[in-house]
Amino acid sequence: MTDRFSITDAPAEFLSAPLRLTIDLGAIADNWRDMARRSGKARAAAVVKADAYGLGIEDVGQTLYHAGARDFFVAVPAEGATLRPYAPEARIFVLSGIWPGQEDTFFDNDLVPVIASEEQLAFWMALLSERGPYPCALHVDTGFNRLGLPLADALALADDVSRPSSLDPVLVMSHLACGDDPTSTMNRQQLEKFQKVSAAFEGIDCSLSASAGIFLGPEYHFDLTRPGIALYGGEAVHGVTNPMRTVIKAEARILQIREAKGGESVSYGASHVLARDSRLAVASVGYADGYLRNLSGHGVALRQTGLAGANGVIAGHRVPALGRVTMDLTVFDVTDLPENQVRNGDYVELVGPAMPLDEVARAAGTIGYEMLTGLGLRYERVYLDGEV
Incomplete structure (x- = not known):
């Protein structure tokens, strides 16, 4: 099946936007028909x-x-x-x-x-x-x-x-x-x-x-x-496999990939200290965009419980958020990705087919409802019509 979210013919303002949100209207219609049947x-x-x-x-x-x-x-x-x-x-x-x-x-x-x-x-x-x-x-x-x-x-x-x-x-x-x-x-x-x-x-x-x-x-x-x-596309019932089709894909542009040495810190509060030499991808998304501060890898109250923070997805690989999510920017660790699989200007998937909505919500200590309704105004949107 073709990846409906891989769009190459969208308007230029979408293809180049710092934040992109793809909404599959066909999936929403299918989900309604599924719930009508149930x-x-x-x-x-x-x-x-x-x-x-x-x-x-x-x-x-x-x-x-x-x-x-x-x-x-x-x-x-x-x-x-x-x-x-x-x-x-x-x-x-x-x-x-x-x-x-x-x-x-x-x-x-x-x-x-x-x-x-x-x-x-x-x-x-x-x-x-x-x-x-x-x-x-x-x-x-x-x-x-x-x-x-x-x-x-x-x-x-x-x-x-x-x-x-x-x-x-x-x-x-x-x-x-x-x-x-x-x-x-x-x-x-x-x-x-x-x-x-x-x-x-x-x-x-x-x-x-x-x-x-x-x-x-x-x-x-x-x-x-x-x-x-x-x-x-959200989970309605706890503890069971979600049968609904994925509806959205939210992505953020990588503004910069930088090298950092082991022992250096990342983001506000210097709450995360690197254990190794690392490559860091700085993405154009933050809590002003509904990417909640509790998704931070380190340095916020929820993270003190020992729970892991969020992950993004780049080229099919999960990459963890490091340090605190800030208003407009989030840092992801791309050290383990081959260098040729990520570069400045690429996009990290925040929520979507490879990074399920409710998994991201759980990482923030919340629910998919809050993640969806909190999407900010800076996402450039494109709507997919029809069915697969």
């Missing part, structure tokens, strides 16, 4: 909040819409307004709900608020009394203790015969706290609570599972699933 009888939505996890809500949203997604979730109304032209017939749910001053954004862009509190519900009911019926979703807390109506309040609302007919929820949803851990007993506890919610709101679509919950099996699927991180 959702069984349930429909699969697409979660595109946080600018489609940092990859561009316009391009990603349009790709997913063309792949067949007709339900989308965003975090805030501005994201929904941006998405609307690219998903013209889709339902777009706004997870933060609606607040005074946002009414025009919702109604002008046909967005569906996810009501998550009694305060929001009261405001929504007052708004409906002025504007007439309009769909909404209800978020019910089943144990996460983040957003959502308390379970008892939601059940009471379902049974309230005096509930105005203008309150027209098209979806009732909740969210799993431990879906990424199939062994957690909390998954079953939340499922049983949500089953009560589903029964109380009979005839209304219900949704419990994001990416991880889909892998828990059909009981958790209900009517609509909400895949997010899996669409972007």
